Amino acid sequence: MFSERLKNNATGILNRIENHPFVTGIAAGKVPNKALVFYVEQDFNYLTAFAKVYAGAIQKCASRDDMRFFYQQLGFTLDDEVLAHQIFCDVAGEKYEEHQRADQAPMTYLYNEHMYNAMRTGDLIDVLAALAPCPWTYNEIGKKMISENANSTLNPFKNWIEFYGEDDSVEQMFTMIDREAGKYSDEELDQVEQRFLKSCELEWEFWEQAFYQKDWHFKNSN
Numbered sequence: 357m358f359s360e361r362l363k364n365n366a367t368g369i370l371n372r373i374e375n376h377p378f379v380t381g382i383a384a385g386k387v388p389n390k391a392l393v394f395y396v397e398q399d400f401n402y403l404t405a406f407a408k409v410y411a412g413a414i415q416k417c418a419s420r421d422d423m424r425f426f427y428q429q430l431g432f433t434l435d436d437e438v439l440a441h442q443i444f445c446d447v448a449g450e451k452y453e454e455h456q457r458a459d460q461a462p463m464t465y466l467y468n469e470h471m472y473n474a475m476r477t478g479d480l481i482d483v484l485a486a487l488a489p490c491p492w493t494y495n496e497i498g499k500k501m502i503s504e505n506a507n508s509t510l511n512p513f514k515n516w517i518e519f520y521g522e523d524d525s526v527e528q529m530f531t532m533i534d535r536e537a538g539k540y541s542d543e544e545l546d547q548v549e550q551r552f553l554k555s556c557e558l559e560w561e562f563w564e565q566a567f568y569q570k571d572w573h574f575k576n577s578n
């Protein structure tokens with residue numbers, strides 16, 4: 357299966373994500389407030405772009421079933437994922453409403469443009485490959501934390517861990533990717549794989565950016 361190849365070739369990156377200090381901090385129930393706030397501000401921006409790419413994907417669908425999947429996921433991104441941001445804000449003692457207008461930091465810009473590029477220039481499989489690492493890596497992170505009992509009632513991130521660890525909707529994306537893959541040559545599938553791996557790398561970059569609050573170097577220089 358093509359999706360197995362994608363996942364296998366991303367194992368190294370997934371491992372680095374699972375061991376990133378932001379992510380191990382969630383499992384341990386301790387993440388610096390500055391990192392949580394930077395994450396929420398950037399993720400609000402990222403999820404807005406993500407929702408627009410889901411909307412773009414609908415235009416590339418041949419069936420109503422595929423359209424419905426993206427439509428439902430669009431609702432999840434716009435409405436349900438608010439919960440994950442709210443948890444981070446609660447832990448940091450911040451009001452969520454005050455963190456929804458930040459400019460894009462460099463990696464948010466890069467990740468958003470990477471997804472938009474797939475939507476503008478690619479087929480359905482390209483869009484799926486660029487989007488799937490978002491739900492995939494979070495589901496893997498959450499499942500691992502649950503398997504290690506990091507979701508105890510003592511952990512303030514318990515609901516965050518269960519929210520992502522129990523959302524396996526990405527499996528439908530991998531099923532669609534496998535169905536679509538049959539239509540493409542080996543060379544074309546190599547390109548699809550590159551889109552997937554770049555998104556996986558950008559997932560790691562996104563944690564890194566928030567943990568160290570990496571912004572544009574010359575943002576406040578004039």
Ligand SMILES: Cc1ncc(CN)c(N)n1
Binds near residue numbers: 399402559562
């Ligand atoms: C950057 C990023 N990647 C993934 C997710 C989980 N949907 C997220 N909220 N933000």
